[in-house]
Amino acid sequence: MTKPVSLNRVGSGYLWRFWFIAIAAWALQLFICYALVEWHCARPSTFSEQTLQRIVGIVTAVCFVAALVNLRYAFRYYRQLKKQKSSQSREIFMSSGACIMSGFLAAVILMQGWPTLLLAACSSAGG
Incomplete structure (x- = not known):
């Protein structure tokens, strides 16, 4: 089990972490997947x-799970604040912004990776 979120450690770094984890997961997935497809089409x-x-x-999958775990922690923190x-x-x-951002970016990560799993990489990359 995970330990409960404590409201005592609220600081700007703690709150910004909820925002940047999902953004970092999306950027990592975007960079790695598009670079791999481009590299594969060239060679x-x-x-x-x-x-x-x-x-x-x-x-x-790894980036999607990271965004979902971040969503879960941000939502638990939000619920605790409201309670x-x-x-x-x-x-x-x-x-609340981190919840929205994490959910949105989790969906974006899934939608970005889906075509490469279903289509031939070089035809989906336009090459």
């Missing part, structure tokens, strides 16, 4: 299409 003999699809699938009727509007705004 198709390096590794097979199935290997590329497996790598992209693993990277997409204690916190008057800290900055904390509530940042935690």
Whole structure:
């Protein structure tokens, strides 16, 4: 089990972490997957299409899970703030924004990785 989120360690770094983890997961997935597809299309003999699809699938899954775990922690923190009727509007705004951002970016990560898993990489990259 995970330990409960404590409201005592609220600081700007703690709240910003909720925002940046999902953004970092999305950027990492975008960079790695698009670079791999571009590299594979330029040098198709390096590794097979199935290997590329497996790598992209693993990277997409890891980044998707990171965004979902971040969403879970941000939402738990948001619920705890609402339950204690916190008057800290900055904390509530940042935690609710992190929930929205994490959910949105989790969906974006999934939608970015999906075509490479279903289509041939070089035809979906336009090459």
